Amino acid sequence: xxxxxxxxxxxxxxxxxxxxxxxxxxxxxxxxxxxxxxxxxxxxxxxxxxxxxxxxxxxxxxxxxxxxxxxxxxxxxxxxxxxxxxxxxxxxxxxxxxxxxxxxxxxxxxxxxxxxxxxxxxxxxxxxxxxxxxxxxxxxxxxxxxxxxxxxxxxxxxxxxxxxxxxxxxxxxxxxxxxxxxxxxxxxxxxxxxxxxxxxxxxxxxxxxxxxxxxxxxxxxxxxxxxxxxxxxxxxxxxxxxxxxxxxxxxxxxxxxxxxxxxxx
Numbered sequence: 706x707x708x709x710x711x712x713x714x715x716x717x718x719x720x721x722x723x724x725x726x727x728x729x730x731x732x733x734x735x736x737x738x739x740x741x742x743x744x745x746x747x748x749x750x751x752x753x754x755x756x757x758x759x760x761x762x763x764x765x766x767x768x769x770x771x772x773x774x775x776x777x778x779x780x781x782x783x784x785x786x787x788x789x790x791x792x793x794x795x796x797x798x799x800x801x802x803x804x805x806x807x808x809x810x811x812x813x814x815x816x817x818x819x820x821x822x823x824x825x826x827x828x829x830x831x832x833x834x835x836x837x838x839x840x841x842x843x844x845x846x847x848x849x850x851x852x853x854x855x856x857x858x859x860x861x862x863x864x865x866x867x868x869x870x871x872x873x874x875x876x877x878x879x880x881x882x883x884x885x886x887x888x889x890x891x892x893x894x895x896x897x898x899x900x901x902x903x904x905x906x907x908x909x910x911x912x913x914x915x916x917x918x919x920x921x922x923x924x925x926x927x928x929x930x931x932x933x934x935x936x937x938x939x940x941x942x943x944x945x946x947x948x949x950x951x952x953x954x955x956x957x958x959x960x961x962x963x964x965x966x967x968x969x970x
Contacts, residue, residue, distance in 0.1 A: 759787050839855070
């Protein structure tokens with residue numbers, strides 16, 4: 706089992722100018738493959754903060770996807786921060802250069818203009834292929850401009866239309882053997898008339914008795930149907946769920962709470 710992390714970079718997310726579309730989609734992609742997201746981190750366009758986040762990613766054993774900031778405008782810092790975190794220079798990746806030049810030719814043809822590789826703006830576009838020395842490219846089926854990988858840390862654009870197919874490709878090739886490694890199930894029950902503090906000993910007892918099971922408690926104070934209540938449940942491997950949930954129900958029935966509907970996920 707490998708932990709999978711997500712880093713989402715961009716001031717526009719933290720300011721609320723744009724809503725994050727990465728985390729819900731990546732959770733869904735992982736879930737469809739029997740995998741799961743272990744953590745996520747949001748970072749603004751600040752070189753110190755990005756470098757610190759990437760240093761953590763490179764120093765661990767997790768698989769990490771980083772979305773955003775790999776372009777070549779002044780507010781794009783991810784490539785430079787990755788190099789700084791690794792203590793490596795940036796270098797123009799030969800295959801990235803070829804792909805970027807192909808994209809330039811495509812754009813020129815679409816516009817009915819000649820391809821001018823020495824034009825200042827075209828030379829600037831090659832900066833999008835400046836990756837930490839030794840990086841591998843990630844193919845971009847949308848517009849050919851690649852992302853890059855260093856070990857198990859993968860860098861894709863902030864545009865979901867580009868980033869998500871790139872991540873899916875990695876999941877289905879490089880990490881195909883991990884499919885099904887974190888298939889999780891949940892069973893829960895609505896508990897009314899109880900307090901979390903009073904139910905905590907039961908929750909701790911279930912976790913101590915059933916290895917691999919996590920107990921979760923989701924309180925609500927204003928539900929339109931059940932009012933103040935707690936959704937109390939267990940999650941873990943599907944085969945481990947029934948005995949743990951039965952034990953949870955048995956413990957709840959020894960208290961004064963009122964049990965509502967049960968749920969399976």
